[in-house]
Structures are given as structure tokens and as C-alpha cells.
Amino acid sequence: MASRSHRRPLRRRRSALASAIALASVALLVSLVVALRPGDGGRPDTVRAAAEPSTSPRASATPTEPKAKAKAKPQSKPKPRPKPSEVSPTPARTSASAPARPSPVGGPRSAPRAVSGSAPLAGRIKPQVSYDGVATHYDAADGDGACLYGPSPDLMVAAMNTTDYETSKACGAYILVRAANGASVTVRITNECPSPCAPGQLDLSKQAFAKLAGLSAGRIPVTWSLLSPSTSETVSIRYKTGSSRHWCGIQALGHRNPLARLEVSTGSGWSRLTRTEYNYFLSPDGTGCGGSLRLTDIYGEQLTVDGIALRPDAVQPTRVQFARH
Incomplete structure (x- = not known):
């Protein structure tokens, strides 16, 4: 009897000890599992998240987090959004911006205002030059x-x-x-x-x-x-020897300013004649011979002469003269 009463408490203690060890082992295992579980703040998960952003839906844990990220997103974009002026314009925008462009016609540069003494048709010899x-x-x-x-x-x-x-x-x-x-x-x-x-x-x-x-x-x-001297004379016209309705040479005399052009009337306009080295303007096919003439000096002034008969070698005065400069 004495021996049985002594063994029974020992088995109870051993059983209690084994149970305690088992419970401790289970608790430790559970702790390790919980510690290693993703998303619970454990160190291994924190290190991984820093190196590689998580794509799990848990990244948007609260309703306000997506809004905060949406505000910061444009700052992290590598290229800014194109401005409206950088986009290809539509026809309406093109027409709206057209008036701002410099006009290719007119203005001081394309049409300079003539000043006294200017001679746009002058050759090598120009006025006001020494x-x-x-x-x-x-x-x-x-x-x-x-x-x-x-x-x-x-x-x-x-x-x-x-x-x-x-x-x-x-x-x-x-x-x-x-x-x-x-x-x-x-x-x-x-x-x-x-x-x-x-x-x-x-x-x-x-x-x-x-x-x-x-x-x-x-x-x-x-x-x-x-x-450009003062003079009381007027311009005179002379047809060259041999001139006719089929060919003529025309000369202007007594002009105050150098003559730049001589043109003959064609009925529908004016035809410019070629000047020779002996100072006659030739119409090789007779165009304008005996008709109206138009004289232009180096300053651009034009004089129209009518009523000059086709009479070779005759000096015929007119009533016109170029202005003085």
C-alpha cells in the first residue's frame, strides 16, 4: 500500500510537466507563425516592403489613402503633361492666332516711304552722293x-x-x-x-x-x-532717221533728271523699249511707233506724252517736264 501511494503523485507530476512543455511548444510555434506572417508589422515583411512595393490590395488599407496618393502622383511622373499651347492647333486656333503674326505685306520695311531725293530707278549715279x-x-x-x-x-x-x-x-x-x-x-x-x-x-x-x-x-x-537744276524748258521728243510704223527709234531731250525708262502704248497697256548706247529707245517691230509715250525719270516720276507725230529727225516739244529734286 505504501508503494502505490508513493508512485501515483509522481505520474501526476510527470504528466503535468509534459503538458506544460507541450503547451509551451505550441505557444512558441504559434508565436513564430504569427511573427513570420506577412502584413503584421514583423521585421522580415518590413524589409521586403521597403525593397519592393507591395501590389497587394492591402496597400490601400483605408478609404483616404488613395486620395493622398492621387495628389502626389503628378509630382513623381517623369514627364509633365503637355500644355494646351504644345498640342497641335486646330484650324480654329490657327485662324485665331493669325492676326498676331507680322503681315508679309506693307509696313515700314516692305514698303518704305519715299523721301525727298530718293531715286529708286537710279543706276550707278545716284543723287546726294559725292x-x-x-x-x-x-x-x-x-x-x-x-x-x-x-x-x-x-x-x-x-x-x-x-x-x-x-x-x-x-x-x-x-x-x-x-x-x-x-x-x-x-x-x-x-x-x-x-x-x-x-x-x-x-x-x-x-x-x-x-x-x-x-x-x-x-x-x-x-x-x-x-x-536737278531749275529750267524753263520742257521735254522734247525725236524719232530717229528711218523710223516708220514697222520700226522706230525714239529719243527724249531736255529732261531735267536722268531718264530711266521710255514706254510706248500698246492699246492694252505699256511696253518698255530697250535703250541703246547711242541714247535711242528702239521698237524693232514697230509697236507703239507714232502713239502715246510714257517717260519715267530715276525718281520714279512718270510723264505721259500724246500727239507726237512719227516724223524722223524732227525735234517736237511737249508741255511736260520732270519735277526738281
Whole structure:
């Protein structure tokens, strides 16, 4: 009896101890499972979330979290949203913005306002420009020359070097010539001075050269410039020898300013004639011969001449003259 009563408590203690160990083991296991469970704040899950953002729906745990992320999203986008002005415009926008563009027609640059003295049709010789050169002299005889104006009672004439003669464009120009000693003379271009006359050189009649220096000087430095003189004369017209309804040459004389163009009427408009080196404008097929003429000077002024008969070699005066500049 004594032995049985001694063994029974031992078995009870062993059983209690085993139960306690089992319970502790289960508790430890449960703790480990809970600790390693994702999304519960354990360290392994925290490290993974920092390295790789979770795509689980649990990332949006509360209703307000998506709104907060939506506000911050544009700041993290690599490219900004295009502005309305960066989008291809529609036809309506194009027409609305068109008035802001500079107009290709008009304005100070495309249509400069003419000022006094400007000569849009001038060639090498321009008004209000002083040219340097030399003056020589020649025997002008009766004052006629390459311009074929004919004899002149006024021998204040000069021959222009070939370069500035410019295929007779200098014919009839009035030039003010100044010498280094202060003397000056006004001459009319009636002739051409061929080589060796250099650009800028004037070959004056002996009478004109004598106004600047003694003829023995032979050659003197000068400056010269274009003039638009006062005159009481009007322009005259002359048809060349041999002119007819089938061919004609037309010449203008006594014009105050250099002549830039001569045109003939065609009935439906104006036809510009070609100027020769002997200062006639030719109509090789007879167009406009005997009809109305239109003259234009280097300043752009136009004069219309009517009633000129087709009479070769006859100088016929008109009632018109170019304005003075």
C-alpha cells in the first residue's frame, strides 16, 4: 500500500510537466507563425516592403489613402503633361492666332516711304552722293557726242567714263564738278569717254575745264555729284532717221533728271523699249511707233506724252517736264 501511494503523485507530476512543455511548444510555434506572417508589422515583411512595393490590395488599407496618393502622383511622373499651347492647333486656333503674326505685306520695311531725293530707278549715279575722280579736257566742237543730242549753243558739256555712262543712262544728266581750289562748274553729259578713262573720271569740254583750272594743268582731282537744276524748258521728243510704223527709234531731250525708262502704248497697256548706247529707245517691230509715250525719270516720276507725230529727225516739244529734286 505504501508503494502505490508513493508512485501515483509522481505520474501526476510527470504528466503535468509534459503538458506544460507541450503547451509551451505550441505557444512558441504559434508565436513564430504569427511573427513570420506577412502584413503584421514583423521585421522580415518590413524589409521586403521597403525593397519592393507591395501590389497587394492591402496597400490601400483605408478609404483616404488613395486620395493622398492621387495628389502626389503628378509630382513623381517623369514627364509633365503637355500644355494646351504644345498640342497641335486646330484650324480654329490657327485662324485665331493669325492676326498676331507680322503681315508679309506693307509696313515700314516692305514698303518704305519715299523721301525727298530718293531715286529708286537710279543706276550707278545716284543723287546726294559725292563721287571722287579726275577731270581732263577735250575739244567738244559743237557740243554733240555719243548721246546724239546734236549741236548745242551751250558748251558746258562733258563726256562720262564708260563705266558710269552705263549704256547711255548718264546721257542728259546735269553734274556739279568741284576742284580742290574751290572752283566749280555745272556740265551736262552729252558724250562718252572710252578707255583709258577710269570710273569716276570726267572729260570736260575745254570751256568747262577752264572754269576749274588752266588748260595746261591737263588733269586735276575733282569731286562731282548729280544735280536737278531749275529750267524753263520742257521735254522734247525725236524719232530717229528711218523710223516708220514697222520700226522706230525714239529719243527724249531736255529732261531735267536722268531718264530711266521710255514706254510706248500698246492699246492694252505699256511696253518698255530697250535703250541703246547711242541714247535711242528702239521698237524693232514697230509697236507703239507714232502713239502715246510714257517717260519715267530715276525718281520714279512718270510723264505721259500724246500727239507726237512719227516724223524722223524732227525735234517736237511737249508741255511736260520732270519735277526738281
